[in-house]
Every structure is written in C-alpha cells, then in structure tokens.
Amino acid sequence: MIEAAAVYPPNAAPDQKAREAGRLLFAQPCRFTAGADNPGALPPEGLPEIAFLGRSNVGKSSLLNALTRHKALARVSRTPGRTRQINFFDLGGRVTLVDLPGYGFARASKTELDDWADSIGFYLGRRSSLKHALVLIDARHGLKDSDRAAFKFLGGNAIPALAVLTKSDALKPAVLAAMLASTDAELRRFPSAFPAVFAASARSGDGIAELRGMIATLASLARERYKPPP
Numbered sequence: 630m631i632e633a634a635a636v637y638p639p640n641a642a643p644d645q646k647a648r649e650a651g652r653l654l655f656a657q658p659c660r661f662t663a664g665a666d667n668p669g670a671l672p673p674e675g676l677p678e679i680a681f682l683g684r685s686n687v688g689k690s691s692l693l694n695a696l697t698r699h700k701a702l703a704r705v706s707r708t709p710g711r712t713r714q715i716n717f718f719d720l721g722g723r724v725t726l727v728d729l730p731g732y733g734f735a736r737a738s739k740t741e742l743d744d745w746a747d748s749i750g751f752y753l754g755r756r757s758s759l760k761h762a763l764v765l766i767d768a769r770h771g772l773k774d775s776d777r778a779a780f781k782f783l784g785g786n787a788i789p790a791l792a793v794l795t796k797s798d799a800l801k802p803a804v805l806a807a808m809l810a811s812t813d814a815e816l817r818r819f820p821s822a823f824p825a826v827f828a829a830s831a832r833s834g835d836g837i838a839e840l841r842g843m844i845a846t847l848a849s850l851a852r853e854r855y856k857p858p859p
Contacts, residue, residue, distance in 0.1 A: 643842030651841030654848060657721025659697040666714040668751040674758040677851035678717075678725040679844060680788075682749075683765030684775055685731030688795040691831035692765065693718070693728060696841060715752055724848040727752075727759070732775050754786050760851035761789055763844075768794035768808055768828060772815055784821030791823040791847070792816055793840065798830035 643651065663672035681689050694702050702718065716728040729749055753759065762783050766776055783790045792812060797805055809826050816822040827843060829836030 643839045643846065647842035647846050648838050649842075650845040650849070651838065651843070654721065654723065654845045655696055655698065655841045657723065659699060659702060659718050659720045659726070661702070661716065662719045662725070663717040664714045665717075665748065665752075667748055668755075671715070671752060671756070672717055674756065676719065676723065676725045676758065677760045677848065678727050678756065678758045679847055679851070680727040680729055680753070680759055680762045681765060682729040682762060682779060683731060683795070684767065684773060687731065687765045687767050688831055689728055689731065689765055692793075692795055692829065693726065695829075695831035695834065695837055696844070697726075715748060720848075724844075724851065725758075732779070750782075753782065753788065759788060761791065761847045763791050763793050765793050765795050766812065768797045768805060769799050771808055772812060777819075780816065780819040780822055784819055788821065789823060790819075790821050791843065792826045794826060794828040796830060796832075797828040797835055798833040 663670075665671045681693060683689055694700060697718075697720070713730055715730065718726045718728070720726055729752070732749070753762075764776060764779055764783070766772060780790055780792075794805070794808060794812065800808065805828060809828060813824075813826045816826065817824070827836060827840055829840045831837075
C-alpha cells in the first residue's frame with residue numbers, strides 16, 4: 630500500500646509558480662500516440678505516465694480536451710462507455726497522459742466488459758511507467774462504490790491518486806464546498822489518496838489552471854523518479 634503523503638510534498642498545492650509551470654506544460658503539443666484494447670497492444674514503456682480514470686460519463690474526455698486546449702483530442706460522447714480502449718497522449722515529450730475506459734457502465738457484452746476490465750487491471754497493476762492517477766468524480770453525485778474500489782486498487786498497486794470533482798459548474802459554490810469537504814474527509818481513509826481534492830469544469834474553465842499546475846507538479850515528481858527503460 631502506498632502512502633501518498635510520503636510521495637507528495639506538503640507544498641504540492643498549485644501556487645502561482647505551479648500554475649505558470651502548468652501553463653507552460655500544456656502549451657506544448659499534445660498528440661495521440663497509441664491505443665490499446667488488450668494487454669498485448671500496450672505500447673512500450675517510455676515517458677512517465679499520468680492516468681485519468683473514473684466512472685463512465687464522468688467527463689474524462691471533456692476534461693482532457695479542456696486541459697490541452699484541443700477540441701477533439703479525446704473523443705467526447707453522450708453515450709456512457711464509448712471509450713473502449715486505453716489511449717496514450719504525449720504531452721510535449723515530457724509526460725504521457727493516459728485516458729482509461731470508464732468503469733461502472735458500458736453498453737457492451739459481458740465478454741467485452743471482462744476484456745476491458747482485464748486490460749485496465751493489467752495496465753494499472755503492471756505498468757512501471759505509470760506514476761500517478763487522477764480519479765475523476767462527478768461533483769453532482771460524489772463518491773460511488775466503484776470510485777472507492779478504484780482508490781483501494783490503486784493503493785494496493787502503489788499508485789498515488791488525486792481526486793478531481795468534474796462538472797463543478799453544475800453546483801452552487803456552497804454546495805460544491807460541502808462536496809469537496811465531504812469527499813476529502815472520506816478519502817482520508819485511503820492512504821493512496823492525495824490529501825486534497827480538486828474541482829474543475831471543462832465547460833466553464835473553473836479550476837483548469839489549478840489542475841494544470843497540479844499535473845505539472847506531478848509530472849515534475851515523476852521525472853525525478855523516472856528511469857528510462859533499458
């Protein structure tokens with residue numbers, strides 16, 4: 630089990646310097662490099678990786694597009710479960726962003742669902758270049774059992790995780806503050822969880838600069854621990 634508090638420095642919250650680092654990082658070109666729908670199709674390990682995961686329709690693709698300023702870098706769909714492979718994006722040759730298929734719902738056969746679960750489990754459990762994960766949670770609904778299972782699984786595989794409440798613009802400020810506080814309180818029982826919760830909206834842009842700064846901090850930490858494959 631990973632202790633996230635031992636991985637993240639106390640000053641990891643994005644201050645102005647971190648936000649500027651985030652602006653510069655996400656000003657770099659971001660390009661799709663690979664897609665994998667089974668363990669054998671995973672690309673060779675290379676740059677340190679930061680994975681995005683969450684329930685289907687939580688807004689992963691929209692958030693990735695907002696962060697990278699690309700309207701269609703990641704596919705956006707109104708139908709939950711449409712992302713059916715693990716997608717890899719090179720961000721300026723400094724870090725790889727990884728978009729994982731959503732969990733919790735998909736209009737697919739049991740065989741397909743089992744195959745996706747196997748691929749995701751293999752990636753999260755065996756990928757040494759994976760350094761951090763962002764677990765996206767719909768701010769309107771809060772933590773679900775599948776999110777709790779994700780934090781438990783990540784901790785068991787020594788992957789520190791940051792919780793991000795998406796679609797934050799759908800809540801009034803007081804309601805959002807209460808959701809942030811309750812989510813933070815519950816996640817304290819998961820050692821793998823970063824000791825803070827972020828909120829962001831791909832539609833309004835709220836929290837995007839702060840999240841870029843946090844990802845830049847994670848990328849910097851990952852590069853410090855990065856060992857190129859032989």
